[in-house]
Amino acid sequence: MVHRTRYLFLLLTxxxxxxxxxxxxxxxxxxxxxxxxxxxxAHAGYKRPTKEKEFKNFVFDTVGxxxxxxxxxxxxxxxxxxxxPDWHQGAVALSKRFxxxxxxTAVGNTTRYGLAALLDEDTxxxxxxxxxVPRRLAHAAFSTLIARRKSDxxxxxxxxxxxxxxxxxxxxxYAWYPARYGAKDAFRMGNYNMLGTVGGNLAFEFxxxxxxxxxxxxxxxxxxxxxxx
Numbered sequence: 001m002v003h004r005t006r007y008l009f010l011l012l013t014x015x016x017x018x019x020x021x022x023x024x025x026x027x028x029x030x031x032x033x034x035x036x037x038x039x040x041x042a043h044a045g046y047k048r049p050t051k052e053k054e055f056k057n058f059v060f061d062t063v064g065x066x067x068x069x070x071x072x073x074x075x076x077x078x079x080x081x082x083x084x085p086d087w088h089q090g091a092v093a094l095s096k097r098f099x100x101x102x103x104x105t106a107v108g109n110t111t112r113y114g115l116a117a118l119l120d121e122d123t124x125x126x127x128x129x130x131x132x133v134p135r136r137l138a139h140a141a142f143s144t145l146i147a148r149r150k151s152d153x154x155x156x157x158x159x160x161x162x163x164x165x166x167x168x169x170x171x172x173x174y175a176w177y178p179a180r181y182g183a184k185d186a187f188r189m190g191n192y193n194m195l196g197t198v199g200g201n202l203a204f205e206f207x208x209x210x211x212x213x214x215x216x217x218x219x220x221x222x223x224x225x226x227x228x229x
Contacts, residue, residue: 046148062109063102066221066222075101079094084178100177103171104193105168107172108193109164111160111163111164111167112161113160115160116147116158119160121148121149122150125143125200125226126143127139127226128205136205139205140206141202144158144197145158147161165191165196166190168193169189172189173189212225
């Protein structure tokens with residue numbers, strides 16, 4: 001029990017320290033007007049997101065209508081499949097599953113947005129400018145672990161994209177899941193989280209933009225999808 005508590009404290013300290021240090025640093029990152037010309041991999045027309053926009057996106061994707069709806073939907077599935085079975089059934093069990101889903105979302109988003117700010121990266125999903133289903137499929141899949149430098153929009157490996165799914169499930173495992181759950185379970189659930197991100201990217205890529213814009217008007221779309229394309 002002492003080992004679990006120490007691990008959880010260390011993980012949360014790292015996550016929230018990254019968030020606290022990262023967002024102010026994001027404002028101070030250089031935005032030279034010649035960055036695009038100096039870097040051939042820069043994305044033409046890329047617009048660096050402001051700190052205010054990123055913070056609003058973080059809040060919206062953590063406690064807004066979209067994550068609330070997804071938490072209810074996922075809790076209903078877990079209730080129907082009795083997952084985890086230790087929580088049994090009934091209204092109390094459903095509330096535990098709902099709270100667990102919200103907690104996982106909060107930790108995952110704190111990790112993603114915090115590390116992205118610390119590393120001066122943009123983890124927003126940008127649709128492929130290519131044509132053809134195979135290329136768009138590949139773009140959606142690989143974008144799970146691809147971010148953009150805020151300085152010029154060039155593509156980089158996304159440490160936040162890799163860390164967020166597993167940080168969320170590790171925290172859940174050691175903070176509020178039944179004691180019999182361990183690191184292997186956290187890794188397994190993190191894999192499902194990662195696959196969920198891939199599925200979300202596929203939806204971002206292939207569902208028509210006008211549908212996402214319509215959902216945004218009623219606040220039922222995630223802010224992880226760029227609306228600037």
